[in-house]
Amino acid sequence: MTPPATSTPPDTDTAPEPRFARLVTDGLEPRNWIIAVTLLMGWHADRLAGVGWGLVSAFFCGVVPILFIKWGERRGHWGDRHVRRRQDRLLVIPGIMLSVAACIALMKVFDAPQEMIALIAAMLAALVVILAVTTVWKVSVHTAVSSGALVMLAFAYGPWALAAYPLVALVGWSRVALRDHTLAQVLVGTALGAATAAPVFTLLR
Numbered sequence: 001m002t003p004p005a006t007s008t009p010p011d012t013d014t015a016p017e018p019r020f021a022r023l024v025t026d027g028l029e030p031r032n033w034i035i036a037v038t039l040l041m042g043w044h045a046d047r048l049a050g051v052g053w054g055l056v057s058a059f060f061c062g063v064v065p066i067l068f069i070k071w072g073e074r075r076g077h078w079g080d081r082h083v084r085r086r087q088d089r090l091l092v093i094p095g096i097m098l099s100v101a102a103c104i105a106l107m108k109v110f111d112a113p114q115e116m117i118a119l120i121a122a123m124l125a126a127l128v129v130i131l132a133v134t135t136v137w138k139v140s141v142h143t144a145v146s147s148g149a150l151v152m153l154a155f156a157y158g159p160w161a162l163a164a165y166p167l168v169a170l171v172g173w174s175r176v177a178l179r180d181h182t183l184a185q186v187l188v189g190t191a192l193g194a195a196t197a198a199p200v201f202t203l204l205r
Contacts, residue, residue, distance in 0.1 A: 017177075017178055018177045018178065020174075021173070021174040021177035021178050022174070022178065024170055024171060024173075024174035025082070025142065025171070025174040025175060025178060025180070028142070028146065028167060028170070028171045028174075029081075029082070029142065030062075030141055030142060030145035030146075031062045031063070031065070031066050032062075033145050033146050033149045034058065034061050034062040034123070034145065034149070035058040035062045035063075036149070037119070037149040037152065037153060038054040038055075038057040038058045038061065038062070038116075038119065038120075039051055039054040039055070039058065040054075040153060040156075040157075041054060041115060041116060041119045041152065041153070041156055042054025042055075042057070042113075042116060044115065044156045044157060045113035045114075045115040045116050046113045049113075050113055050115075050116065053107065053112045053113060053116045054116070056103065056106070056107070056112075057103055057107075057116060057119070057120055060099050060100060060102060060103035060106075060120075061099065061100050061103055061120060061123055064099040065095075065096040065099055066081060068092070068095050068096065068099070069081050069083060069092060072091075072092065077091070078091070078092065082142075082180065084180055086134060086137075086138040089134050089138070089141075090131070090134060090135065093127055093130060093131045093134065094131065096127060097124060097127050097128070097131070100120060100123055100124045100127060101124060103120050104117060104120050104121060104124065107120065114204070114205060115156065115205045117204065118200070118201050118202075118203075118204035118205035119152060119201060119205075121200055121201075121204050122148065122152060122196065122197045122200040122201040122204070123148070123197075125196050125197075125200045126144060126145075126148055126192070126193055126196040126197060129192055129196050130144060130192065133188075133192070137185075138181065138185055139185050139188050139189045139192060140172065140175050140181045140185050140186040140188070140189030140190075141189065142171050142172075142174075142175055142181075142186075142189065143168055143171055143172045143175070143186045143187075143189035143190040143193065144189040144190070144192050144193035144196075145193060146167065146168045146171050146190075146193070147165075147168050147189070147190040147191075147192075147193035147194045147197075148193035148194060148196065148197035149193075149197075150162060150164055150165055150167075150168065151193070151194045151197050151198050151201075152197050152198075152201045155198070155201060155202060155205070168190055171186075172186035172187070172189075172190060173186075
């Protein structure tokens with residue numbers, strides 16, 4: 001006698017990832033936030049000349065890091081450009097910090113606007129804190145970068161910039177939906193980005 005058919009729950013481990021969440025994570029990744037904030041801050045600091053410094057900053061803080069990550073990805077050092085494994089981030093973050101520090105040194109030598117130097121210094125400070133936390137716990141870099149960027153834009157352009165904060169929540173949702181982070185990790189990343197960027201940027205600008 002054939003036993004009755006029983007329904008089994010879907011295998012969540014092999015279920016396809018949410019497409020919209022992937023689009024959000026990729027479209028609002030740290031590189032894109034960094035490019036946007038450096039150009040906007042450059043315009044605020046010194047109009048067209050400042051935008052030139054924004055392009056320099058975007059190269060060192062956004063483009064070089066992603067090239068470094070892609071280089072490691074091609075060689076199998078880490079999985080993808082979002083560097084999911086915590087232990088891999090302990091290798092990636094110091095490499096990014098070197099590029100950001102080089103940007104600050106270049107800006108100091110060639111007398112960049114102080115507001116731009118403050119912006120990049122705040123980014124470096126956030127990386128230091130993220131690295132320290134990452135030694136024991138995986139925190140969301142996506143929400144840290146997006147949150148810190150909006151806080152610094154609010155100091156420069158006014159509190160209306162904080163109206164874009166729902167984008168940070170959307171980024172956090174995407175990271176949880178893709179199971180790359182827990183809710184706690186995206187919330188801590190959000191708080192960490194703002195709490196680090198605000199004092200460093202205001203002190204140095």
